[in-house]
Amino acid sequence: MxxxxxxxxxxxxxxxxxxxxxxxxxxxxxxxxxxxxxxxxxxxxxxxxxxxxxxxxxxxxxxxxxxxxxxxxxxxxxxxxxxxxxxxxxxxxxxxxxxxxxxxxxxxxxxxxxxxxxxxxxxxxxxxxxxxxxxxxxxxxxxxxxxxxxxxxxxxxxxxxxxxxxxxxxxxxxxxxxxxxxxxxxxxxxxxxxxxxxxxxRIEIFYAITDRSIRKGKKVIGINGVDTSGKTVFTKAYSKFLSSLKIKNTIIHIDDYHNPAELRCKGDNEIEAYYHNAFNYDQVIDEILGPLSELKSINKDVLCLNLDTNKYENFIHYNIDENTIVLIEGVLLFREPLLKYLDTTVFLHIDFDEVLRRMQVRDVPKYGEGFIKKYANKYIPVQRKYLEEYRPEQRSDIVINNQDYFNPRLGAYCEGKDDIYNNRK
Structure with missing residues (x-):
């Protein structure tokens, strides 16, 4: 570069x-x-x-x-x-x-x-x-x-x-x-x-993603990783990079499409409940990804859940045309029914020890020390289940080692391949 x-x-x-x-x-x-x-x-x-x-x-x-x-x-x-x-x-x-x-x-x-x-x-x-x-x-x-x-x-x-x-x-x-x-x-x-x-x-990584996806005509890029892996920060930084190249883009945060608490916690097994019911994938598809795949553009407000109040009261406006790159980021993302709508998949790797360290810094000041136990007993088991069942890291097109946030590395977990691409399995 x-x-x-x-x-x-x-x-x-x-x-x-x-x-x-x-x-x-x-x-x-x-x-x-x-x-x-x-x-x-x-x-x-x-x-x-x-x-x-x-x-x-x-x-x-x-x-x-x-x-x-x-x-x-x-x-x-x-x-x-x-x-x-x-x-x-x-x-x-x-x-x-x-x-x-x-x-x-x-x-x-x-x-x-x-x-x-x-x-x-x-x-x-x-x-x-x-x-x-x-x-x-x-x-x-x-x-x-x-x-x-x-x-x-x-x-x-x-x-x-x-x-x-x-x-x-x-x-x-x-x-x-x-x-x-x-x-x-x-x-x-x-x-x-x-x-x-x-x-x-980061900029070098952003150029690589752009060359191997957007430059090849791919429009929808999914960015996945476990909690605290840096998905939101990475996606916002990538969005700024694309804007500097004069490439129009928009971000969809899967966190905006949580289901209500009563559905996320439905049943006796809270891990299974969250794993299957955390997000309203159908809403993302029906309101955004589906129409985009057919009409190539949308201009609308979407009503989403306010996690703090557990009420549907957040309106998010999307104005996406045929020249807009869509960046969709979040946990538990690379699975059906969403996966077929993603042209390129990017996975951010960190281990669970690093998850707990980052959670201590990010979440404990807001939610208290009890949140550590909730992570250990609920959210980490949910994500382990996701990693084992869907193998998103192994199946992703692009893998980034984000263990050291200040020194991300491209393709570090592509099973020994020099190229950052893996064929999806």
Whole structure:
């Protein structure tokens, strides 16, 4: 995968150099210094714009441009440093076979100086300056070739817009110098350098799923796994990824189609009752999947159960046309009568020890310690029964090891096959 990095505020702690350089410049000009936040706010912009934004109106940026460049380069040579963890990040990405590229608003001379000073030149296959182009989007358009999977990682709106212009996902580095209010347009947002690996792994997986299902004309993707395996989070993240590629999509949560409590608990054996009666699969088929398979589109409200009140009072609106990808996620999903409506099946693997650990974090604060016993005595036995009877992991088209949520792995449980696909059995 091609990973396109911004430099300032993403890999390099530019503020340490630019604040010092600006202060030296203002001392030489004998003018009142500006606040550090005004300097950091403008980091990432081209030098002319940077200087115009921080200089008082009576001083023209063209008059001090060369001197600022000298001061900035001096600071880079003497004091320039990376954000903590950057070298380890780059080493891991390269070791996994990714192609790393720099695309910065700085000049080629400046980029090369920073890379040389920090010792990271060797990690990048190419560097690009957007200085002579209209914007970063134009440069990235030239970088991409033959729809190669790619992602842009940066800390300013120009990075996010460049990715959007080229229909690829973006990762916003909130630890950088960009405007927080502008970075919400990014596909994903991270708080630390160490978060990048996990998101790159997910994006790589999302490209693989897309290439091997949607690109082959498949429209309905089922995402399954045991409780707490990360289905909902994974599905939402995949939905954002598809939107970044300008692929229209919608999500169906099977949890929205629970049966009322009296039906879920009907009979003497609560495990069998939940196993057979937890969800109203017929409603999902009659209201959504069936009409879609025949009419290719729906635009309607569906009345669903409110689990907290045990009343049918939740209206969910679906507007799905023939170009919409449907992502349906939930437990106990890959079995009839639903299975025949799923074009692609994706299974998230975690073991039951990890289920209990995640449940402790997710559910105990809300439901209390007694919920652990309920999991052990009811929900885990239900899901063991499902795994044994339907073997969803072995029969799924795509399997993802989600045991380590921050480091998902593709195809780890495909019975030794290198390809992520298994024939359904």
């Amino acid at each position: 091609i990973i396109i990095f911004d430099l300032d505020g993403t890999l390099f702690q530019t503020a340490l150099c630019d604040i010092a350089a600006v202060n030296h410049l203002f001392d030489e000009l004998a003018i009142e210094k500006v606040d550090d936040t005004a300097i950091t706010y403008n980091i990432g912009k081209k030098t002319f714009e940077f200087l115009t934004n921080i200089l008082p109106p009576h001083i023209k940026q063209q008059d001090v441009y060369d001197r600022f460049r000298e001061l900035e380069q001096k600071e880079v040579r003497e004091n320039g440093i990376l954000f903590p963890g950057v070298i380890e990040l780059l080493e891991e990405l390269v070791s996994k076979g990714h192609t790393l590229i720099i695309c910065s608003n700085g000049s080629s001379e400046y980029i090369e100086l920073v890379l040389k000073k920090t010792g990271i030149t060797k990690y990048f296959s190419n560097i690009y300056s957007a200085k002579e182009a209209n914007n970063k989007g134009e440069v990235i358009r030239k970088i991409l070739d033959n729809n190669s999977p790619a992602v842009v990682i940066g800390d300013t709106l120009s990075d996010i817009e460049a990715a959007a212009e080229n229909n690829i996902p973006s990762i916003a580095a909130m630890y950088g110098y960009g405007n927080i209010n502008e970075l919400g347009a990014a596909t994903y947002i991270i708080q630390n350098v160490t978060d990048i690996i996990g998101y790159v792994n």
